[in-house]
Amino acid sequence: MKTTTRAVVIGGGIAGCSTLYHLTQEGWSDVVLVERDELTSGTTWHSAAQVTNFGGNQTMVGLKTHSINLYKELRDDADYPVQYNHGDGGIRLANTEEQMDGYRHFSSMARGMGVDFEVIDAEECARRHPLISTDNLLGGLWDPSDGDIDPASLCQALARRARKAGAEVYRQTNVTGLTQHKDDTWTVHTNKGDIDCEVVVNACGYRVNEVGEMMGVHHPVASMEHQYFVTDEIPGIVEAGHRMPLLRCPISDYYCRQEKNGLLLGFYEQDCKTWGMDGISPDFSNDLCPDDLDRVTDVLEGAFERMPALMEVGIKNIVNGPITYTIDGAPLVGPIPNKRNAFCIIGLRAGLGEGGGHGWMLAQQIVHGEACYDTWCIDPRRFTGHTNVELTSLKAIEDYQNEFRFHFPNEHRPVGRDAKTTPITPVLAAEGAEFTIVNGWERVEFMKPTPDFHVTHTFKFDESFDIVGEEVAAVQNAVGICEVNGFNRFEITGEDRHTFIDRMFCGNMTKKDGRVGLGYMLNDHGMIKGEATIANLPATDRGPQRAWFGSAAAAEYHDMDWLQTHLRDDEDVQIKSLTNDQTILVIAGPKARDVLSAVSRLDWSSSAFPWLSARECFIGYAPATVLGVSFSGELAYEIHIPNAHLYNAYKTLRKAGEAFGMEMFGAKAVDSMRMEKGFLHWKADILTEFDPFETGLDRFVKMEKEDFVGKAALEKRVAAGKTVELVTMELDTKEAAAHGGSSVMVGGDVIGTVTSGDWGYRTGKNLAYAFVKPEYSATGTTFEVDVLGKRVPATIIPMGPYDPDYSLMRG
Numbered sequence: 001m002k003t004t005t006r007a008v009v010i011g012g013g014i015a016g017c018s019t020l021y022h023l024t025q026e027g028w029s030d031v032v033l034v035e036r037d038e039l040t041s042g043t044t045w046h047s048a049a050q051v052t053n054f055g056g057n058q059t060m061v062g063l064k065t066h067s068i069n070l071y072k073e074l075r076d077d078a079d080y081p082v083q084y085n086h087g088d089g090g091i092r093l094a095n096t097e098e099q100m101d102g103y104r105h106f107s108s109m110a111r112g113m114g115v116d117f118e119v120i121d122a123e124e125c126a127r128r129h130p131l132i133s134t135d136n137l138l139g140g141l142w143d144p145s146d147g148d149i150d151p152a153s154l155c156q157a158l159a160r161r162a163r164k165a166g167a168e169v170y171r172q173t174n175v176t177g178l179t180q181h182k183d184d185t186w187t188v189h190t191n192k193g194d195i196d197c198e199v200v201v202n203a204c205g206y207r208v209n210e211v212g213e214m215m216g217v218h219h220p221v222a223s224m225e226h227q228y229f230v231t232d233e234i235p236g237i238v239e240a241g242h243r244m245p246l247l248r249c250p251i252s253d254y255y256c257r258q259e260k261n262g263l264l265l266g267f268y269e270q271d272c273k274t275w276g277m278d279g280i281s282p283d284f285s286n287d288l289c290p291d292d293l294d295r296v297t298d299v300l301e302g303a304f305e306r307m308p309a310l311m312e313v314g315i316k317n318i319v320n321g322p323i324t325y326t327i328d329g330a331p332l333v334g335p336i337p338n339k340r341n342a343f344c345i346i347g348l349r350a351g352l353g354e355g356g357g358h359g360w361m362l363a364q365q366i367v368h369g370e371a372c373y374d375t376w377c378i379d380p381r382r383f384t385g386h387t388n389v390e391l392t393s394l395k396a397i398e399d400y401q402n403e404f405r406f407h408f409p410n411e412h413r414p415v416g417r418d419a420k421t422t423p424i425t426p427v428l429a430a431e432g433a434e435f436t437i438v439n440g441w442e443r444v445e446f447m448k449p450t451p452d453f454h455v456t457h458t459f460k461f462d463e464s465f466d467i468v469g470e471e472v473a474a475v476q477n478a479v480g481i482c483e484v485n486g487f488n489r490f491e492i493t494g495e496d497r498h499t500f501i502d503r504m505f506c507g508n509m510t511k512k513d514g515r516v517g518l519g520y521m522l523n524d525h526g527m528i529k530g531e532a533t534i535a536n537l538p539a540t541d542r543g544p545q546r547a548w549f550g551s552a553a554a555a556e557y558h559d560m561d562w563l564q565t566h567l568r569d570d571e572d573v574q575i576k577s578l579t580n581d582q583t584i585l586v587i588a589g590p591k592a593r594d595v596l597s598a599v600s601r602l603d604w605s606s607s608a609f610p611w612l613s614a615r616e617c618f619i620g621y622a623p624a625t626v627l628g629v630s631f632s633g634e635l636a637y638e639i640h641i642p643n644a645h646l647y648n649a650y651k652t653l654r655k656a657g658e659a660f661g662m663e664m665f666g667a668k669a670v671d672s673m674r675m676e677k678g679f680l681h682w683k684a685d686i687l688t689e690f691d692p693f694e695t696g697l698d699r700f701v702k703m704e705k706e707d708f709v710g711k712a713a714l715e716k717r718v719a720a721g722k723t724v725e726l727v728t729m730e731l732d733t734k735e736a737a738a739h740g741g742s743s744v745m746v747g748g749d750v751i752g753t754v755t756s757g758d759w760g761y762r763t764g765k766n767l768a769y770a771f772v773k774p775e776y777s778a779t780g781t782t783f784e785v786d787v788l789g790k791r792v793p794a795t796i797i798p799m800g801p802y803d804p805d806y807s808l809m810r811g
């Protein structure tokens with residue numbers, strides 16, 4: 001066994017084998033995999049091993065396409081062919097129009113990744129799957145490339161190829177401890193000896209937290225018991241003369257694929273069970289949980305009604321095994337939060353279908369620092385600090401129970417709500433707030449007109465449309481107040497803070513006390529890594545001279561990692577998170593200055609406190625820090641208040657606001673207004689797949705700066721020319737907004753992809769942003785956008801159609 005290597009991958013299931021193989025493909029051949037037992041002895045060996053192309057966003061579709069292409073290649077390898085039934089096809093069923101709309105959207109989204117789904121009616125479903133009845137069925141989504149693979153030979157094939165490329169695999173090698181050294185390298189302790197390495201990868205399946213504990217980390221991953229059975233031969237399958245497509249049923253929560261001449265039927269029962277939460281026996285290997293078909297009778301009834309042939313055949317065998325879930329159903333693939341040189345590929349609940357792609361995404365991140373697709377949807381840093389065992393188990397149960405029921409854009413599931421609140425959350429609830437959830441924070445979405453007001457889960461504009469319009473009107477005509485909780489805020493202190501900030505951002509960031517600036521951070525490939533405001537505050541009795549770094553609510557761990565990684569040993573810079581300590585109340589609208597003047601003694605005139613200023617003050621007797629910035633396009637102030645004083649400041653502002661017609665507004669109104677101003681959202685419109693020029697952020701880049709992170713790579717990109725451009729479009733429909741991922745079409749060709757869409761109430765326009773090919777980016781260009789299966793005419797308009805010269809927000 002080697003005693004030094006570049007990377008040690010811990011775990012020999014599909015996650016570990018795929019990572020090991022892809023590390024060799026990305027250029028690291030001095031890598032090893034250690035497995036406590038035999039390869040695939042965790043969950044992988046007993047998997048139903050269906051491989052599908054369906055995903056809720058383009059990254060998932062792209063990485064699953066990679067799995068499929070890789071598995072085809074392995075199937076066709078003459079030396080070691082893997083059994084892969086590719087192209088049986090698959091149907092996701094639907095019995096509501098809302099579900100069908102979802103499928104239409106996912107189909108539009110996948111087309112941009114070169115994947116052709118088809119939305120078909122009930123009769124066509126039955127024609128393609130002759131065993132199903134059309135009762136209570138509207139139709140479904142057809143995925144032509146669905147199939148299934150032999151998990152054991154897949155992993156052996158990947159390990160075999162990795163070995164050929166220089167990697168080594170050590171079986172019967174149990175990792176018993178991990179030590180990180182001062183230079184961030186690791187020693188992996190095993191029952192066979194120690195291995196020193198640069199990078200460790202946790203790919204331990206349901207034992208994820210045993211290894212997590214060895215590095216002092218709890219991963220938000222919980223295991224659920226999951227069962228399937230395999231039937232005896234079904235005559236209808238033999239008679240059909242072709243393999244049966246896969247089925248996924250959100251109506252009755254089961255899946256089904258052909259196994260020999262019978263069916264394999266898997267269940268997501270409501271009466272489900274977590275597994276191994278109080279520890280797992282060290283002897284549980286190549287093992288199963290006891291079967292318990294009583295638990296799945298509700299699901300079985302639905303399956304029998306859909307496929308009556310099932311009632312005629314016996315059950316050959318039953319499998320019940322642990323399957324891992326996370327907080328939001330997507331796995332954790334990438335850097336482990338707050339650790340250096342430590343990565344994970346865990347929480348895979350569809351690891352056979354996705355594993356090929358996840359290993360590819362992870363290996364790229366380890367070797368190149370970034371993958372070819374934006375990996376935020378699987379980034380382990382997307383949850384911050386509230387995801388303990390309790391919450392993870394509850395969310396895992398909720399997710400399991402809803403396995404095939406995709407999230408609607410306006411759907412916020414009930415479990416784990418109240419995880420992050422502020423002192424005014426109950427006050428806002430009592431006033432009628434409907435909450436959305438942002439990284440665990442309960443944020444007002446809109447104000448309900450009546451306590452029992454309810455919206456339909458839909459991809460179309462919903463019943464809150466006019467209510468949101470009224471909130472926008474209040475902001476536009478008078479003044480609105482909005483709580484922005486969880487906003488990420490770091491306090492950066494130390495003599496070298498400006499030099500550090502200057503290096504991290506590609507633009508010129510203000511160094512003046514009392515001034516605020518917006519900037520962008522790039523990665524080493526010249527692509528956009530982060531967006532933040534910097535506000536410089538003078539030394540006062542509240543603290544020394546300092547810069548406040550403000551960014552998206554979900555960005556806390558991500559941005560902290562990025563900043564800390566770039567800190568130099570000899571730099572006098574300290575970074576402290578204030579995210580959980582302070583909350584923002586935004587007041588926006590032409591009367592915002594009047595309200596602020598009524599509650600604070602200072603001079604808030606535009607000459608004393610111009611746009612992009614920052615200063616400390618009191619709101620009544622609540623200490624506050626005010627920033628003159630606007631996301632709505634109206635005159636606005638961000639009032640940052642310590643949570644201890646939030647209730648008091650809120651009451652004071654509301655009382656003063658009465659004289660000026662102040663109304664509450666929520667996140668939906670904010671989103672509508674920011675689109676009218678051409679403002680972007682991190683991880684919707686700002687992605688690591690594009691550089692700042694492609695994203696239309698030219699004014700925030702100063703190439704003449706001596707240096708900044710990503711400059712050399714950006715210079716090369718500029719020389720090569722843009723591959724896409726972000727544009728604003730007006731859509732000719734009042735039925736629905738274009739959702740992120742919708743395809744922009746010219747004839748049969750996809751020439752772009754929507755990143756965000758929303759109705760603009762002040763402009764009366766249905767607006768969307770999209771990255772399109774540069775030759776289609778001129779203002780006035782027309783094309784079509786596939787919105788829920790309809791080709792909607794769209795025209796490029798100048799970015800930020802509301803108040804284009806920014807006179808309102810400058811006040």
Ligand SMILES: Cc1cc2nc3c(=O)[nH]c(=O)nc-3n(C[C@H](O)[C@H](O)[C@H](O)COP(=O)(O)OP(=O)(O)OC[C@H]3O[C@@H](n4cnc5c(N)ncnc54)[C@H](O)[C@@H]3O)c2cc1C
Binds near residue numbers: 049227
């Ligand atoms: C009943 C069932 C049906 C399923 N059907 C499908 C399906 O149809 N399609 C699909 O895509 N997915 C399916 N899945 C999910 C899929 O099987 C899993 O997502 C996948 O197998 C997880 O692989 P993994 O490599 O992450 O974990 P595992 O396969 O559990 O591998 C982890 C490995 O780490 C090793 N290990 C743990 N601790 C240590 C240590 N300290 N030192 C060294 N090694 C260690 C373990 O021994 C194990 O071999 C199903 C799961 C179940 C339970």
